[in-house]
Amino acid sequence: MITKSAEAKAGTDDGKSDYFSRMSELDHEQLVFCQDNETGLKAIIAIHSTVLGPAMGGSRMWNYATTEAAVTDALRLARGMTYKSAMAGLNVGGGKAVLIGDPDVLKSETYFRRFGKFIESLNGKYVTAGDVNITVKDLSYIHAETRHVTGLPENVGGSGSSSVITAYGTYMGIKSAAKYAYGQDSLEGKKIAVQGVGSVGINLLPYLKKENAKIYISDVDTARLQFAAREYGAHIVSQEDIYQIEMDIFAPCALGAVINDVTINKLKCNVIAGAANNQLEHEEKHGEALRQKAIVYVPDFVVNAGGIMAVAAEYFKEYNKAFIYQKVENIYTACTDILQYAETNNIIAQKAAILLAEQRIHSIGNLKKSM
Numbered sequence: 322m323i324t325k326s327a328e329a330k331a332g333t334d335d336g337k338s339d340y341f342s343r344m345s346e347l348d349h350e351q352l353v354f355c356q357d358n359e360t361g362l363k364a365i366i367a368i369h370s371t372v373l374g375p376a377m378g379g380s381r382m383w384n385y386a387t388t389e390a391a392v393t394d395a396l397r398l399a400r401g402m403t404y405k406s407a408m409a410g411l412n413v414g415g416g417k418a419v420l421i422g423d424p425d426v427l428k429s430e431t432y433f434r435r436f437g438k439f440i441e442s443l444n445g446k447y448v449t450a451g452d453v454n455i456t457v458k459d460l461s462y463i464h465a466e467t468r469h470v471t472g473l474p475e476n477v478g479g480s481g482s483s484s485v486i487t488a489y490g491t492y493m494g495i496k497s498a499a500k501y502a503y504g505q506d507s508l509e510g511k512k513i514a515v516q517g518v519g520s521v522g523i524n525l526l527p528y529l530k531k532e533n534a535k536i537y538i539s540d541v542d543t544a545r546l547q548f549a550a551r552e553y554g555a556h557i558v559s560q561e562d563i564y565q566i567e568m569d570i571f572a573p574c575a576l577g578a579v580i581n582d583v584t585i586n587k588l589k590c591n592v593i594a595g596a597a598n599n600q601l602e603h604e605e606k607h608g609e610a611l612r613q614k615a616i617v618y619v620p621d622f623v624v625n626a627g628g629i630m631a632v633a634a635e636y637f638k639e640y641n642k643a644f645i646y647q648k649v650e651n652i653y654t655a656c657t658d659i660l661q662y663a664e665t666n667n668i669i670a671q672k673a674a675i676l677l678a679e680q681r682i683h684s685i686g687n688l689k690k691s692m
């Protein structure tokens with residue numbers, strides 16, 4: 322088993338592989354390359370920060386075109402996890418693992434157990450969970466080799482699917498943003514467009530229905546759309562129209578980068594609050610464009626923190642469903658604080674959230690040093 326910290330110029334596929342510079346730019350602590358010929362495992366674990374606690378973040382399996390692309394994804398996602406957990410008030414830091422290759426070809430028990438051994442070798446500095454293309458079965462294999470894995474099924478003592486609680490947190494984010502935009506958080510009669518009725522989106526709809534919101538939905542999956550329309554009285558709109566219908570609130574729950582040069586000109590809403598990760602194609606540029614249009618945007622990584630709250634509690638053996646739901650309600654206040662901080666300091670909400678997260682990391686870091 323070979324685990325080595327990244328070396329400058331370790332990658333060779335283009336000129337941007339000075340990994341030390343890139344780690345320094347994003348203030349990363351450690352980058353770990355894991356390789357195993359027997360199983361074909363090629364994984365990169367990015368540990369952005371362990372100031373608040375172990376670096377926690379899911380493993381993603383993807384057939385990256387280059388090592389460079391995989392490193393970029395790992396570094397960016399791990400940093401996002403640091404901010405997400407810090408803003409969620411958790412005592413965990415940020416990390417992420419990317420597994421390079423085709424899931425249909427590579428996945429096996431040995432492959433994931435080998436990966437589990439690599440995680441174990443980090444002695445709890447990195448804690449993994451599920452992400453794109455990683456199932457609970459895969460996590461169970463990892464769990465056979467390390468206890469530094471969370472998000473396990475309920476039948477083995479885990480917290481189960483995180484999408485239900487993520488949907489609840491998203492609902493809290495929507496209500497908080499509505500309160501800020503309209504002076505009250507009731508969603509009664511509000512036209513809410515939910516893009517994507519997958520695991521999170523579909524679990525958001527009952528909350529919106531209960532408040533008598535007018536729900537509009539889009540998805541690429543017709544069966545899901547029809548089910549959601551039938552079950553929650555939602556109106557189906559096309560993938561293009563979801564950006565341009567007259568609406569009060571837009572809730573992206575499918576894809577990243579949906580707030581971009583093209584869609585910003587189409588959007589006719591007062592609020593954007595949804596679960597999808599990385600909604601702003603360019604954080605500064607598109608965050609500012611929303612501010613100019615007086616659209617209230619609550620940062621995705623704050624709104625969608627319900628899942629990390631649940632898996633962190635599971636890891637620390639504190640998981641209790643009722644207690645976690647109560648904690649997730651704090652997303653409402655976190656969003657209000659961010660929006661107010663942004664307004665007071667005349668900055669975009671995304672930046673406000675990052676600054677508040679950094680403040681918490683800094684002050685708790687100092688607290689730890691002082692004893």
Ligand code: NAD
Pocket residue numbers: 483484485487516517518519520521522539540541542545560574575576577596597598625626628
């Ligand atoms: P999912 O794959 O279950 O659902 C995504 C849905 O979006 C699917 O129904 C898919 O058909 C649909 N979709 C794909 N392309 C679309 C398009 N162009 N237009 C409209 N719909 C489209 O994923 P999920 O778990 O529901 O996650 C949704 C988003 O929330 C993702 O960005 C994810 O990263 C983020 N998120 C999820 C969780 C979680 O706990 N599941 C936690 C945090 C963040």
